[in-house]
Amino acid sequence: xxxxxxxxxxxxxxxxxxxxxxxxxxxxxxxxxxxxxxxxxxxxxxxxxxxxxxxxxxxxxxxxxxxxxxxxxxxxxxxxxxxxxxxxxxxxxxxxxxxxxxxxxxxxxxxxxxxxxxxxxxxxxxxxxxxxxxxxxxxxxxxxxxxxxxxxxxxxxxxxxxxxxxxxxxxxxxxxxxxxxxxxxxxxxxxxxxxxxxxxxxxxxxxxxxxxxxxxxxxxxxxxxxxxxxxxxxxxxxxxxxxxxxxxxxxxxxxxxxxxxxxxxxxxxxxxxxxxxxxxxxxxxxxxxxxxxxxxxxxxxxxxxxxx
Amino acid sequence: xxxxxxxxxxxxxxxxxxxxxxxxxxxxxxxxxxxxxxxxxxxxxxxxxxxxxxxxxxxxxxxxxxxxxxxxxxxxxxxxxxxxxxxxxxxxxxxxxxxxxxxxxxxxxxxxxxxxxxxxxxxxxxxxxxxxxxxxxxxxxxxxxxxxxxxxxxxxxxxxxxxxxxxxxxxxxxxxxxxxxxxxxxxxxxxxxxxxxxxxxxxxxxxxxxxxxxxxxxxxxxxxxxxxxxxxxxxxxxxxxxxxxxxxxxxxxxxxxxxxxxxxxxxxxxxxxxxxxxxxxxxxxxxxxxxxxxxxxxxxxxxxxxxxxxxxxxxxxxxxxxxxxxxxxxxxxxxxxxxxxxxxxxxxxxxxxxxxxxxxxxxxxxxxxxxxxxxxxxxxxxxxxxxxxxxxxxxxxxxxxxxxxxxxxxxxxxxxxxxxxxxxxxxxxxxxxxxxxxxxxx
Numbered sequence: 001x002x003x004x005x006x007x008x009x010x011x012x013x014x015x016x017x018x019x020x021x022x023x024x025x026x027x028x029x030x031x032x033x034x035x036x037x038x039x040x041x042x043x044x045x046x047x048x049x050x051x052x053x054x055x056x057x058x059x060x061x062x063x064x065x066x067x068x069x070x071x072x073x074x075x076x077x078x079x080x081x082x083x084x085x086x087x088x089x090x091x092x093x094x095x096x097x098x099x100x101x102x103x104x105x106x107x108x109x110x111x112x113x114x115x116x117x118x119x120x121x122x123x124x125x126x127x128x129x130x131x132x133x134x135x136x137x138x139x140x141x142x143x144x145x146x147x148x149x150x151x152x153x154x155x156x157x158x159x160x161x162x163x164x165x166x167x168x169x170x171x172x173x174x175x176x177x178x179x180x181x182x183x184x185x186x187x188x189x190x191x192x193x194x195x196x197x198x199x200x201x202x203x204x205x206x207x208x209x210x211x212x213x214x215x216x217x218x219x220x221x222x223x224x225x226x227x228x229x230x231x232x233x234x235x236x237x238x239x240x241x242x243x244x245x246x247x248x249x250x251x252x253x254x255x256x257x258x259x260x261x262x263x264x265x266x267x268x269x270x271x272x273x274x275x276x277x278x279x280x281x282x283x284x285x286x287x288x289x290x291x292x293x294x295x296x297x298x299x300x301x302x303x304x305x306x307x308x
Numbered sequence: 309x310x311x312x313x314x315x316x317x318x319x320x321x322x323x324x325x326x327x328x329x330x331x332x333x334x335x336x337x338x339x340x341x342x343x344x345x346x347x348x349x350x351x352x353x354x355x356x357x358x359x360x361x362x363x364x365x366x367x368x369x370x371x372x373x374x375x376x377x378x379x380x381x382x383x384x385x386x387x388x389x390x391x392x393x394x395x396x397x398x399x400x401x402x403x404x405x406x407x408x409x410x411x412x413x414x415x416x417x418x419x420x421x422x423x424x425x426x427x428x429x430x431x432x433x434x435x436x437x438x439x440x441x442x443x444x445x446x447x448x449x450x451x452x453x454x455x456x457x458x459x460x461x462x463x464x465x466x467x468x469x470x471x472x473x474x475x476x477x478x479x480x481x482x483x484x485x486x487x488x489x490x491x492x493x494x495x496x497x498x499x500x501x502x503x504x505x506x507x508x509x510x511x512x513x514x515x516x517x518x519x520x521x522x523x524x525x526x527x528x529x530x531x532x533x534x535x536x537x538x539x540x541x542x543x544x545x546x547x548x549x550x551x552x553x554x555x556x557x558x559x560x561x562x563x564x565x566x567x568x569x570x571x572x573x574x575x576x577x578x579x580x581x582x583x584x585x586x587x588x589x590x591x592x593x594x595x596x597x598x599x600x601x602x603x604x605x606x607x608x609x610x611x612x613x614x615x616x617x618x619x620x621x622x623x624x625x626x627x628x629x630x631x632x633x634x635x636x637x638x639x640x641x642x643x644x645x646x647x648x649x650x651x652x653x654x655x656x657x658x659x660x661x662x663x664x665x666x667x668x669x670x671x672x673x674x675x676x677x678x679x680x681x682x683x684x685x686x687x688x689x690x691x692x693x694x695x696x697x698x699x700x701x702x703x704x705x706x707x708x709x710x711x712x713x714x715x716x717x718x719x720x721x722x723x724x725x726x727x728x729x730x731x732x733x734x735x736x737x738x739x740x741x742x743x744x745x746x747x748x749x750x
Contacts, residue, residue, distance in 0.1 A: 257728030274717030
């Protein structure tokens with residue numbers, strides 16, 4: 001290849017050079033507006049948010065005086081923020097595991113070439129088209145202590161199964177993840193289904209000829225082959241957990257003693273109820289750092305794949 | 309196998325991009341409805357040359373909407389060429405949380421609504437006046453003669469450095485106990501409990517019948533904080549209560565401790581599902597008979613009326629007889645509004661006897677003016693008008709009259725945490741620190 005290229009450029013050096021230049025110019029022209037937009041609207045604002053978190057802007061009067069890390073220290077020492085971290089851990093655990101397990105199970109079941117597959121696929125992915133607010137309201141009613149699921153249990157004589165659901169003062173947040181997973185699992189299913197369809201039939205056939213049973217086929221071949229998709233699913237659901245706002249706000253509110261409070265709801269109240277812009281910026285910056293911890297390894301691994 | 313792996317990863321990256329775009333789009337879309345609120349007035353014929361008037365409020369429930377509409381009707385009669393845009397946004401956390409968020413964004417962004425509802429006192433002063441975003445209304449007060457018809461204390465609440473910045477349209481009483489008259493009769497009482505001791509006796513009787521004594525919306529931190537401020541008034545008395553906001557009373561006063569103990573004990577008698585109830589759904593707890601008493605402001609009167617609920621009575625919150633915990637809704641004039649002339653006419657109407665007498669009987673509040681036409685008000689409101697004249701007036705914390713927003717936020721957080729931790733010593737320590745941060749005490 002290299003040889004032929006040298007050969008070609010030796011034949012017509014000017015034509016080749018001009019084409020490279022033109023490609024380069026077009027590429028620059030095409031990319032510049034979005035590079036500028038991204039630089040201003042994403043990175044500049046991220047930097048600005050970090051700066052505000054170090055400033056002294058604690059009323060509705062704008063104040064950019066630099067004060068250092070005081071707001072960060074106060075935030076990390078506050079009870080509400082510590083509850084947010086606890087809730088984030090619980091929420092992420094519940095949301096990520098449900099989405100990935102349910103999404104994978106649904107995808108593998110759909111992959112069995114069943115009748116009416118398109119119908120089921122539509123049904124499973126449909127909740128993804130419903131807004132989080134609608135999901136939250138519907139599940140809020142389902143999980144009200146005196147109506148919905150509890151009433152159903154009672155009518156069926158299963159009263160012992162009754163629960164406080166999202167209003168449980170300790171683990172209420174886990175029940176919110178049932179609603180959000182209901183909404184998001186279909187999307188994860190679509191990811192897995194696309195990947196399962198990409199696995200050539202020969203792989204399965206070869207394994208079966210070698211005497212591999214279904215369990216081992218999934219355990220040792222399919223699931224490892226789906227690892228990249230699982231990685232994507234972890235990043236997606238993890239991001240979803242870090243910035244969740246709407247469904248919590250609609251469904252459970254911040255809960256007693258902030259048992260269902262999340263970083264974003266806390267940030268919202270610091271900003272708009274208390275007018276503490278610097279404190280809100282601390283939470284915002286912290287959310288950016290958490291997201292970066294998830295996304296940067298992902299992007300690096302994708303780049304490595306592409307280079308190979 | 310190699311190519312296949314690569315394919316799936318790239319594929320998933322694409323899907324990731326799709327998801328991210330969708331999320332970004334939905335994030336952009338979220339604040340949109342703010343500018344075009346539901347129920348915006350759209351007359352068949354656009355106004356000829358009078359321009360527009362955008363009024364921003366959190367009045368969206370029954371009673372509130374009708375009251376606001378009564379004011380609009382008067383305005384349209386006087387200024388038929390002006391098109392009113394009713395930008396009302398539901399309250400959220402029971403005190404205009406969502407509306408305040410949109411308002412804050414628009415004020416900072418330099419796109420203020422022509423006029424907006426705001427609680428008189430620190431909510432207006434601390435959030436908007438100190439930031440230099442409101443016009444001084446001294447001239448309007450002088451030309452309309454308001455200095456003589458609004459109570460002096462109220463004008464002081466509306467003022468910063470001696471200049472008034474908004475026009476109070478009503479006064480609400482926050483320390484009212486609403487009670488179910490049937491439950492009271494069943495328990496064999498002929499009058500509602502007047503002190504917390506009596507209340508706890510009553511609560512015990514109700515407990516035996518399986519009825520919650522206190523209606524509580526536990527899903528929002530602010531509801532119990534509202535109850536707590538009324539207990540504070542009971543244990544401290546009006547003078548020491550007011551002292552909480554100027555440093556004369558410490559937030560670790562024994563009266564505060566006593567109030568916390570009462571708060572914790574009262575919540576043992578809350579209705580069974582209280583942790584899942586949001587502030588917006590609290591009236592249903594009362595109308596369905598799940599709880600027997602509720603400590604809530606007197607907007608409840610209008611809401612009960614419009615819900616068709618009749619079996620209720622009212623009394624001052626336990627231990628607060630003779631004290632009027634007040635809050636007031638008002639409208640102001642932001643700087644650089646698009647239709648300044650129309651806003652000034654609006655403010656004149658809000659402050660007029662005619663406007664206040666049209667608005668308040670429907671809203672279930674009393675007029676801020678001292679010269680109302682009493683024949684327009686029902687029994688509850690007549691009693692309240694009388695009480696406002698004779699009682700000691702103090703400001704509400706929760707409703708923005710007594711303390712700045714930053715403190716209210718801390719106060720809500722501390723009360724909500726106290727309900728779970730039951731650690732009164734820690735809560736008092738935090739209240740002392742919060743008061744210091746907010747500049748309420750040294």
